[in-house]
Amino acid sequence: MVLALGLSALGFTYRKEIYFLFAKDQSVRAEKTKEKTIELWKSGNLKEKEIEDFQSIAITYSEKDPTDPVAFHLIARSLFWNLNRLGIQFDHDSLILHLGSPFREFIGSSVLAESTLDSIFWNARTAESYSSSPFADWENNLVLLFLGETHRGVKRPQVLIQEYGNIDRSKLSLELQSVYIWLLTFNTMLAGDATGLDKLITITKDPNYKLGIQFTPREENFLRGLGKYYKKDYVGALSLLRQAKTTNPDTITETSIITEATIFHLQNLSQKGIDLLEEYYTTTGKKNPEIPNLVSKFMKEKPGLKTKLDLSLDKKE
Structure with missing residues (x-):
């Protein structure tokens, strides 16, 4: 009887170790795929298949380790890439065109765009809730939350600026830097924060600010x-x-x-x-x-x- 219990406990330990090894393998695979996706974006060669592969790996990662905040951040990140496929781009022209307009006017009437933005928010929120301390992509996750909050329209622009206005831009991934400036400019303008707009314009004139949105x-x-x-x-x-x-x-x-x-x-x-x-x-x-x-x-x-x-x-x- 004692031997049987011992073997059972030993089997549980081995299964647990195998589980964590597999989860770790998924984590490494997801991180490598994320970096590959970013490089493809930089070169302008990011295609639908790569986005779908990234999303599939991120979902598998979350299934194997359902309390890992990074897994849910990566799901949110993969959904963010889908926005480009839906024609939603956070660039200079779209910002100028939609300043003063409701955010929903910017995203259009696409049900898929609405649901994608909702999913981005809730996965980013899940990542935040599971994290006991900031993880490597913490600032990038904050930008995705900022995006989701702007879309939801529950909080006033003034509140959003207070919550997300001081994200460390040096820690942002390249593809999210212009998104952050876009969201910050959009909400700062709606908040009527003239001082904040001056600060943003100053940021875009900084010699160290090489990517993203700049104004004439x-x-x-x-x-x-x-x-x-x-x-x-x-x-x-x-x-x-x-x-x-x-x-x-x-x-x-x-x-x-x-x-x-x-x-x-x-x-x-x-x-x-x-x-x-x-x-x-x-x-x-x-x-x-x-x-x-x-x-x-x-x-x-x-x-x-x-x-x-x-x-x-x-x-x-």
Whole structure:
């Protein structure tokens, strides 16, 4: 009887050792695959198959060691790579195009994109909850949490900046550095943190900042102007946004004009705002339906205003 118990205990010990050896093997394999994936990204050769292989290895790792935080971080990381396949890119153009817009407008109406972002968040959160101390990819995991929190919209931008605004960028993997600056700029602008935007612009001018998002002088004026607008510093906002406008009806010019007109409305100069919108809308070929809608909103809030636009026709169009 005693011998049987001893053999049973010995068998359990061997099984446990084999289990941990296999889990360790999965850990090494997952780490090597992650590094390979990053190198492929750097060279611009990352394809769907490599992303799927990485995801499969990360999931197997989590199954073999279901309390290892790194396994769940790697699942979140593999899901992050899927965003590129869905057309979601955290680059300079997408940032400028969507500043001031809801994050859901940036990701579009894709159900798959929504579910992917949710999965990124919950896997990154699981990694955080299982960790008793920071692991090697801790800062990268924080960026994925920042991404998930921005998508969820539960916390205000001011809170997100407080929680994620001081991540050590020197510890971030290359592919997540520009994502971090993107998210930080997006939330800082919405928070109306003009000082924070100045700090971000300074970061992108640092000689040591070699990768990711950088701004032209015009874009800097645009960013600072929007920051002051959200902070309700309307005089400062008008000055900067007017410097950002050009004769080219691009996103910066159009957003600057719409914001300028909105400021006039808030300053009880609504007719001036309507006149500005009318001129821009007419000269650019009546392309943006937001403009007549905004004119209609001004007129409802301040009766007695006049417009040359046929608002009923614009609604039908």
